[in-house]
Amino acid sequence: MPHPQLDPQQLHVRPLAERRSKSAIEDILIDPEQTPGAAPQLQPLVEETARRILAAREKKSSVILAFGAHLVKNGCAGFLIKMMERGWLTHLATNGAGAIHDWEFAFHGRSEEDVQANVAQGCFGAWDETGRFLNWAVQAGAVNGLGYGESIGEMIVRDGLTFPAVRALQEVIAAGIDAPHPLLAAQAELLHTLTHFDIPAGFLAIAHPWKHHSIFGRAVRLGVPVTVHSGIGYDIIYNHPCANGAALGRGSHTDFKIFAHSVAGLQDGVFLSIGSAIMAPQIFEKALSAVNNLRIQNGEKPVSGHLMVVNDLQQSTWDWSRGEPPKNTPDYYLRFLKSFHRMGGTVRYVAVDNRMLLHHLYDRLKTLTA
Numbered sequence: 001m002p003h004p005q006l007d008p009q010q011l012h013v014r015p016l017a018e019r020r021s022k023s024a025i026e027d028i029l030i031d032p033e034q035t036p037g038a039a040p041q042l043q044p045l046v047e048e049t050a051r052r053i054l055a056a057r058e059k060k061s062s063v064i065l066a067f068g069a070h071l072v073k074n075g076c077a078g079f080l081i082k083m084m085e086r087g088w089l090t091h092l093a094t095n096g097a098g099a100i101h102d103w104e105f106a107f108h109g110r111s112e113e114d115v116q117a118n119v120a121q122g123c124f125g126a127w128d129e130t131g132r133f134l135n136w137a138v139q140a141g142a143v144n145g146l147g148y149g150e151s152i153g154e155m156i157v158r159d160g161l162t163f164p165a166v167r168a169l170q171e172v173i174a175a176g177i178d179a180p181h182p183l184l185a186a187q188a189e190l191l192h193t194l195t196h197f198d199i200p201a202g203f204l205a206i207a208h209p210w211k212h213h214s215i216f217g218r219a220v221r222l223g224v225p226v227t228v229h230s231g232i233g234y235d236i237i238y239n240h241p242c243a244n245g246a247a248l249g250r251g252s253h254t255d256f257k258i259f260a261h262s263v264a265g266l267q268d269g270v271f272l273s274i275g276s277a278i279m280a281p282q283i284f285e286k287a288l289s290a291v292n293n294l295r296i297q298n299g300e301k302p303v304s305g306h307l308m309v310v311n312d313l314q315q316s317t318w319d320w321s322r323g324e325p326p327k328n329t330p331d332y333y334l335r336f337l338k339s340f341h342r343m344g345g346t347v348r349y350v351a352v353d354n355r356m357l358l359h360h361l362y363d364r365l366k367t368l369t370a
Contacts, residue, residue: 014123016104016128017108029078030076030078051368052270061269062265064093065091066274066284067093068275069098071275077102090262091227092149094227094229096228100235102152107209130236130237135237138151138152141154143183143186145182147255147258148251148255159208159211164190164194189246227258263291270307310336310350314336317331318337
């Protein structure tokens, strides 16, 4: 017999406008064109990274930036947008929280809540528009073959979502039963959502007044892949009756395959992991293994010559040039160091505020290409 389950349909969600959000987009954004503060200790790494990025782009190799949600909350969106516009970044990857904060800033102009207080009141993450529109966006995008990230970016760019008519979708699904295709399950998930929540066919307008600050929106406009690598139950959008784990999982699986395709271009390229202690190293090691699997089948050597720049705040006491630390030392369990040091190429780690690193990196790239 199945174990008892909590019924998400019974959750009471509130309008996002009722939430006391901690951050306003106008207050946190950093102007990329301002001169960064002095940081002489960063200069060797910044110089090496900037030159390697430009060399990679000359070779048309991938330059991938994976980031955690704090990059968005720290007001660093402008750096990523400028670097995409200049062609210095070829792929962005983040977790579910990174997508949520970027979307909330684009839609609401504010994000971030008091977790401790709101969990006690039972309202943490139970915000209607965030859970409703992000879940619906991923499902609507899936029937067109889009992944999690592109689906959200499209909603931001278009200021809304388009839904098919129930009868038309039923006919498509019926035809697909006799001739199954990869989008059949996604169509069935969307059909359930359309009928359960009584969503009318056509365009649903969802204004994003602050979309010019959105990483996801700009990535879609520029044709830069932006992928979301979420965990089931990790994100606040699961605290909503519209949550559909199958659809979100499908979106993230699509995004993993898009991410792996970008990793396939990493020969002599650059991978930057900014404030992503778990997600970035975990997806990178699997994607790189899959890419090498295909390369070896084709008679090619594994990916090499890539630079991996890892930024977090944890200080490491181990000298990684000596190899991996023993299991009885804390450094062995620093996933964001251990995994990347197992991935070939060159690893550079810097424990510094991500705002400082990105500001100096953008400034140096701009100077070198002036």
